[in-house]
Amino acid sequence: xxxxxxxxxxxxxxxxxxxxxxxxxxxxxxxxxxxxxxxxxxxxxxxxxxxxxxxxxxxxxxxxxxxxxxxxxxxxxxxxxxxxxxxxxxxxxxxxxxxxxxxxxxxxxxxxxxxxxxxxxxxxxxxxxxxxxxxxxxxxxxxxxxxxxxxxxxxxxxxxxxxxxxxxxxxxxxxxxxxxxxxxxxxxxxxxxxxxxxxxxxxxxxxxxxxxxxxxxxxxxxxxxxxxxxxxxxxxxxxxxxxxxxxxxxxxxxxxxxxxxxxxxxxxxxxxxxxxxxxxxxxxxxxxxxxxxxxxxxxxxxxxxx
Amino acid sequence: xxxxxxxxxxxxxxxxxxxxxxxxxxxxxxxxxxxxxxxxxxxxxxxxxxxxxxxxxxxxxxxxxxxxxxxxxxxxxxxxxxxxxxxxxxxxxxxxxxxxxxxxxxxxxxxxxxxxxxxxxxxxxxxxxxxxxxxxxxxxxxxxxxxxxxxxxxxxxxxxxxxxxxxxxxxxxxxxxxxxxxxxxxxxxxxxxxxxxxxxxxxxxxxxxxxxxxxxxxxxxxxxxxxxxxxxxxxxxxxxxxxxxxxxxxxxxxxxxxxxxxxxxxxxxxxxxxxxxxxxxxxxxxxxxxxxxxxx
Numbered sequence: 001x002x003x004x005x006x007x008x009x010x011x012x013x014x015x016x017x018x019x020x021x022x023x024x025x026x027x028x029x030x031x032x033x034x035x036x037x038x039x040x041x042x043x044x045x046x047x048x049x050x051x052x053x054x055x056x057x058x059x060x061x062x063x064x065x066x067x068x069x070x071x072x073x074x075x076x077x078x079x080x081x082x083x084x085x086x087x088x089x090x091x092x093x094x095x096x097x098x099x100x101x102x103x104x105x106x107x108x109x110x111x112x113x114x115x116x117x118x119x120x121x122x123x124x125x126x127x128x129x130x131x132x133x134x135x136x137x138x139x140x141x142x143x144x145x146x147x148x149x150x151x152x153x154x155x156x157x158x159x160x161x162x163x164x165x166x167x168x169x170x171x172x173x174x175x176x177x178x179x180x181x182x183x184x185x186x187x188x189x190x191x192x193x194x195x196x197x198x199x200x201x202x203x204x205x206x207x208x209x210x211x212x213x214x215x216x217x218x219x220x221x222x223x224x225x226x227x228x229x230x231x232x233x234x235x236x237x238x239x240x241x242x243x244x245x246x247x248x249x250x251x252x253x254x255x256x257x258x259x260x261x262x263x264x265x266x267x268x269x270x271x272x273x274x275x276x277x278x279x280x281x282x283x284x285x286x287x288x289x290x291x292x293x294x295x296x297x298x299x300x301x302x303x304x305x306x
Numbered sequence: 307x308x309x310x311x312x313x314x315x316x317x318x319x320x321x322x323x324x325x326x327x328x329x330x331x332x333x334x335x336x337x338x339x340x341x342x343x344x345x346x347x348x349x350x351x352x353x354x355x356x357x358x359x360x361x362x363x364x365x366x367x368x369x370x371x372x373x374x375x376x377x378x379x380x381x382x383x384x385x386x387x388x389x390x391x392x393x394x395x396x397x398x399x400x401x402x403x404x405x406x407x408x409x410x411x412x413x414x415x416x417x418x419x420x421x422x423x424x425x426x427x428x429x430x431x432x433x434x435x436x437x438x439x440x441x442x443x444x445x446x447x448x449x450x451x452x453x454x455x456x457x458x459x460x461x462x463x464x465x466x467x468x469x470x471x472x473x474x475x476x477x478x479x480x481x482x483x484x485x486x487x488x489x490x491x492x493x494x495x496x497x498x499x500x501x502x503x504x505x506x507x508x509x510x511x512x513x514x515x516x517x518x519x520x521x522x523x524x525x526x527x528x529x530x531x532x533x534x535x536x537x538x539x540x541x542x543x544x545x546x547x548x549x550x551x552x553x554x555x556x557x558x559x560x561x562x563x564x565x566x567x568x569x570x571x572x573x574x575x576x577x578x579x580x581x582x583x584x585x586x587x588x589x590x591x592x593x594x595x596x597x598x599x600x601x602x
Binding site for chain 1: 351418537
């Protein structure tokens with residue numbers, strides 16, 4: 001093992017070795033980059049959580065201080081709660097609608113292709129642009145609802161706790177339902193036609209076909225799309241930062257925002273790193289959970305594609 | 307048993323999305339889906355329509371008019387105000403950052419994906435594992451150490467500070483999508499290249515590269531959008547107005563001209579316009595590639 005590692009790499013099995021050796025180096029540049037700005041920061045964030053640092057001066061070891069401070073801070077459970085609220089609500093809103101629209105788009109009539117083109121537009125806008133626009137659109141005095149004199153729409157959307165959370169969920173759905181619909185559209189088109197023909201012969205109606213064929217066949221896609229949604233929801237930093245900056249009060253202060261504000265506004269990098277570690281753990285935990293629910297997950301669906 | 311059927315059907319549908327036309331044309335109307343589809347179109351288009359028409363209104367017009375009526379006398383003053391606020395500089399910064407990040411990211415990912423598919427040893431399996439793990443981690447959580455590294459490299463407040471982490475963040479997904487596509491290349495083609503005595507390097511460029519071009523374009527567009535629209539990295543890793551990228555500029559512009567809603571919305575339109583134009587040109591590629599790449 002001591003000297004073996006690099007040499008074995010070149011000498012395993014004769015016919016295979018030349019080829020494998022010739023390509024192995026090709027993976028190195030990407031690996032180096034990802035280690036430098038992905039893996040090292042990931043380990044670094046754990047290391048920094050045991051230090052005291054204001055972001056400019058020296059970094060001093062501080063043992064468990066940051067953990068003690070952060071775990072006793074009532075802001076943390078609040079941020080976790082808001083994060084999960086946003087995550088669950090946006091999943092509940094997005095998934096059924098995305099499946100429904102995806103199935104609708106999967107037929108090949110021309111106008112549906114046009115719809116797909118238009119649906120895609122919100123994905124082209126940056127979260128910053130969307131937040132800037134919605135901030136103006138939701139204005140209770142001069143926004144769209146107020147201008148049309150629709151009482152329901154002229155509420156102070158970004159000024160009240162529950163409404164602000166709802167506004168975030170709505171905007172997230174506005175932004176991402178099109179993306180997930182397109183994923184479902186692609187998946188529905190890959191369901192073999194013969195399955196539906198067989199069902200028709202058996203006299204199954206459309207609704208029955210949807211529940212017994214379409215939905216089970218979309219199982220892996222639902223897991224993949226949900227994983228993207230759930231892990232993605234942990235990174236709704238830009239949108240919320242520009243839209244509400246976590247407000248009103250701390251009503252929309254999700255974990256990522258909590259990390260930013262603690263680290264780069266209050267200059268407490270130690271506690272901010274603790275939040276970052278928690279963010280990573282939540283992300284990994286959710287990804288693993290969804291993998292288990294999917295009964296195999298990434299590696300399986302890859303094989304399926306190969 | 308259901309999965310077997312899918313696995314047989316998938317590769318063909320993935321590589322040639324157009325062939326799927328021969329697939330089922332479903333009989334009978336899908337009322338619920340249709341209703342959802344049309345309602346969603348309204349929900350998507352009304353805000354966009356509102357943004358565009360409002361950006362051509364004067365401020366007085368904006369307060370007085372029905373918000374959904376187009377302006378009676380359209381003005382381009384708002385756009386002039388935006389352009390005069392150094393948006394050309396921010397635009398150039400965004401172009402440099404996006405190109406500077408995406409070209410290396412896609413090339414490196416392509417090399418790595420090729421190695422992972424072609425090679426077969428513990429090292430490459432491990433590399434693939436590292437990238438797959440990267441997919442499950444919210445990379446924003448690593449921003450504090452990234453900030454520290456950028457300071458140590460004395461790159462703080464430069465465009466390179468945004469570019470380097472952007473390359474790294476783009477790699478995991480790119481490698482995943484590209485390995486899936488390279489795996490779809492028939493083994494016999496690789497074998498015949500080998501029999502002809504071609505080196506792996508030649509196989510890479512002459513066989514794998516042309517055959518995975520659609521996937522390369524998809525990955526470039528997808529990551530390009532993410533970098534072009536990126537907000538957190540520029541926010542944390544730069545400081546001076548001369549280094550601002552467009553999303554950051556939008557945010558500061560709103561801080562400055564918040565009351566002038568039409569001007570703010572003009573900045574939204576202007577920063578999105580280049581992407582919309584690219585979308586109009588390459589949309590077919592993007593939509594088919596994206597669904598193929600992600601529905602795996």
